[in-house]
Amino acid sequence: MKFARRNRIETVLLLISLASLLLGLAFYFLVRSEAAKVVWSAGALTILAALLAEIFGDLRRGEIGLDIVAALSMSAALTFGETLAAAVVAVMYSGGAFLESFAEGRARREMQDLLSRVPRAATRHRDGELEDVPLEEIIPGDRLLVRQGDVVPVDGTIASALAFLDTSALTGESMPARLTMGSEAMSGSTNAAEAFYLTATRRAEESTYAGIIRLVDQAQRSKAPMSRLADRWSLGFLAITVALALAAWWFTEDPIRAVAVLVVATPCPLILAVPVALVAGVSRAAHFGVLIKGAKPLEMMARIRTLVLDKTGTLTDGRPRIISIDSYSDMPKDEILRLAAALDQASKHPVAQTIVTAAKQRGLTLPIPSDVEEIPGDGIVGTIDGRSVIVGDDDFVMQRLRQKTNGHSNLAAGSTLVAVAVDGRLTGCLIMADPLREGAAVVLNALRCEGITRIVLATGDRIEVAERITQGLGFDGLYAGLTPDQKVLTVLTERKNGPVMMVGDGINDAPALAAADVGVAMGVRGAAAAAEAADVILLVDRIDQLGAGLEIARRSRRIALESVGAGIGFSVLGMLAAAFGYLTPVEGAGLQEAIDVAVILNALRALHIQPYMAATAGQGSSHGLSQQTAA
Incomplete structure (x- = not known):
């Protein structure tokens, strides 16, 4: 509600300033100059009143920004009768405020889901x-x-x-x-x-x-809002502007020169270029399946140095898969899978449904089972094509066969064994696990190339599972067996190494996502809590898209800085020209508008960023870990 209300206010102010400028110009060309001045003054005063209210609010919070320069220029122009210049400045300022409000309006949502x-x-x-x-x-x-x-x-x-x-x-x-x-x-x-x-x-x-919901809420409220990029130069630029305007007035005794300096100094390259470039970056990232909730998260993404990854659903697929099929007889592996899947059609158990899906993906024909008896949580027995079939955990199947359990002590941590018996004989087993995403190592190396200097794993899984999964991936740190509040502590601890990005997909990740400088949620199958707490959502269920998002963020921020540098440089030259009497206030406003157009066009280059990782996305599959694929 707060952001929507602010966006409506900024829209109204922009419409008022534009209407007053255009209506005043109409009166001016109809040779009704007094009416034109009244209209320009009314529009400028409306924007100035709103601007002063915002400045006072910032000062109460102990903040100071470049809005003061815009207020000074409008006030001086109105005081000395330069109403057209004041109206032009009002349009420039309200337009910049509208763009910034639009960017911020997308930065947060209520946790409705x-x-x-x-x-x-x-x-x-x-x-x-x-x-x-x-x-x-x-x-x-x-x-x-x-x-x-x-x-x-x-x-x-x-x-x-x-x-x-x-x-x-x-x-x-x-x-x-x-x-x-x-x-x-x-x-x-x-x-x-x-x-x-x-x-x-x-x-x-x-x-x-309920505790997790409270953690998300507390973490979101405790995260300080990021100051605008433009305000970092506010005090220095403000001091230079005021000093130059006063010097021009003092040495020439002409207050109009001071007005011209202030009008040229109106920091619209800062006010406009930054949100335009960052909002363009947000739009471009969405094109590649990276939904960034506003300009502020995008700017912070550009400065990330530490990445904290959850395992399940992020580094791995989050769904168990058959990674191998072992045969204890002369029965082909596909036949073992076919019989097991045919019987599992009668079960709603998630593992059973995974086996059925795997068989169908291999094009196996599954007959209808008969004489089915399911013992929930243990296994299922029945008849397939006249053959007696038992599918379940090792203990269940061996008890049915009245044999001793094999034990399978060499079963990898985090894996699950599903035994299959046919006609009273143990014929084989299916080994299931939640494997790494294909090309995980390639993706992590690519993220390091994007400026990430430290990558750590933070998971709720057991330590032995986490160590097996991360073997050979070169993580800089590993935290296992974490509860939601411990994940938050991990994120806060990692901040000593620089801004932190957290990537996760479960409800247990939501508090840590909210506490991180940038939280990234896997949005396709991830929990709604994670999506709401995060600043970024990967709409495409591939973590390699994160690299594309980081590249877009960094290049968008660089474009914004280029626009600011060029705009401020030209503004300083214009201020010097105005101080020496080469520019009137209206001419200064016109020059400032030309500078604005130039920096905006440069900022819009962010709409055409072509991230390198997007071009190479999918190549990681050829580098996938072969040992993780199904037999």
Whole structure:
């Protein structure tokens, strides 16, 4: 609401200034000069009043900016009767303020998606009946029914024999968690299997999910807003302008020369060039699937030196995949996969659905299973083409075969084994894991080429999983087993090395994204909380697009600086000419407009940036880690 209101105000002020300038010119050419002066004065006074209100607000906050120069030039022009010059300055200033407001208006959003995911009610079992009650009425000890696909409303313990919870948004673990009776369940996780009962242990406002929302809110409010790029030169430029104007007046005793100096000095190259270049960069980045929420995050991106990466859904795909198929008999691997997938068609378990998808991607024909019996969380048995098939974890399958468990002690950390038995014999197994994205090493090296000097991994996964995944990638630091608040602490700790960018996709990443100088969310499958807390969203589910975004940010900022340097240089030359009497206030305003057009055209070059990484995106697939691909 705040940004929308400001944008409306800036739009109205721009329309008023333009209308007064054009209407005054119409009166002037109709030889009604007095009416023209009145109209120009009215428009300039309106803009000046709004400008003074903003300046006083900044001063109360202890800030000082180049708006003071614009206010001085308009005030001096109106005082000494140079109303046309005042009107031109008013248009220049209101136009710059409008562009800046437009950029800032896209910088933040309310966390509507995050809040909409919070359950509003729960199904409580009481006196032999089920009733839907508001979340606020849940108290510890209540017995709740959590249906398939529901979000766990409060923290509690499993009251059924078994439950499968998708906790990827909370812990970063890509594989669903298998919980037995008495196990603790976190609010915010999703029921990935059959309905189960939960005994509440905390009230809603004390639960994990509510705490994460509070962390996001606190981190966003604690992050100081970035000052405008233009204001960094404000005090020096202001001092030079006032000194030169007073000197011209003092030595010539002509106040009009001081007015001319102030008009030429109106810092529209700073006010206009910066937001134009940065907003153009924002637009260009969106073309490559990098949504940057305004000019401020883009400028900060250009100064990032440290990158903190989450693992699940960022460095990895976030979805378990079959990485190998082992055969213990003469049965072909594709036949093992076909039989397992055919039986798994009868299961809703996420791992079963992954196996079915993998078989279909290989073009395998899957017959309809019969005589199916599923033991939730353990495995499934049934008949395929007249053959008895058992699919499940190693213990389940070997118990059905009445044999000892193989153990598979060499199974890599973070991997899952799915055993397959056919006609009473163990025929093979499917090894599943959440592998690295193809070309991950190439992408990280490319990011270093874009000026990133330090890359660290911060994950909720176990240390052994994180070490296996990052082997050979050259990370500068590794933090594992982190909770959401520990990820925030990691980001804050890394700030000692320079501005920090955090990349993540889960709800557990949202607080750290909000705390970072720039938060980047994987927006295709990432949690809504992460998308709302982040400053940047990768619309294309490829982390290599981040390199393109960084390159666009750095080149856009460089173009903005070039525009500012050239604009201020010409403005200083114009100020000197005005001080020596070679420019009148109106001529000075005209010169300043010409400078504005030049710097804006230069700033618009950001719309045509062609990032190198965008041209080479996809080449990383040829450098993918072959050992991570499916057998």
